[in-house]
Amino acid sequence: MQASVELLQLMSQTGYMACFKGDIKRSQLIMEGVEAIGVEQIPIKMGVAIAKVYAGDYDYAIDILRNQILQLEPEHMSAKCFLGIALSQKGEVDEAKAFFEEVMRLGNQDERSIASAYLNS
Known part of the structure; x- marks a missing residue:
């Protein structure tokens, strides 16, 4: 279709x-x-990944973000931000922190706001 x-x-x-x-x-x-x-x-893949994060399906979200979106667009800050969220929810705090710190340096205002909230929690 x-x-x-x-x-x-x-x-x-x-x-x-x-x-x-x-x-x-x-x-x-x-x-x-x-x-x-x-x-x-890519925007469709982002939407699916974000919905998976909200649904608690972190492994699926991580797969989409890491192995699909970031493979095609390695500097996609929104993907890195939501990858950080999914990783933090799985308890992979150190890796999540690295993504959030990169987003704080290179992301737009919305992305930095989200990353900051996770870094300060």
Whole structure:
């Protein structure tokens, strides 16, 4: 199935809204559909990874962030930020801290805010 970028973005936004409202099951279903038809797009991969972090599926999120997104875009600060979150949730604090510190140096304001919150917790 071919889907336009706009449709995939709309579906991703719907998945995010479900996730942030606490409807993890519906969020996962939506994001899995988005992933299935938008496999090659980094923003889609980010959306799936973020939804997986919120769902507590840290291993899946780490795989997407480390082995897919960062392989294609090694300087993707949002991916590094969420990789740090997933690693910290798994108790891999030292590795997470290294990612957060890099995001603090090179990320945008939003990314630095998230990294700072995790570094100071």
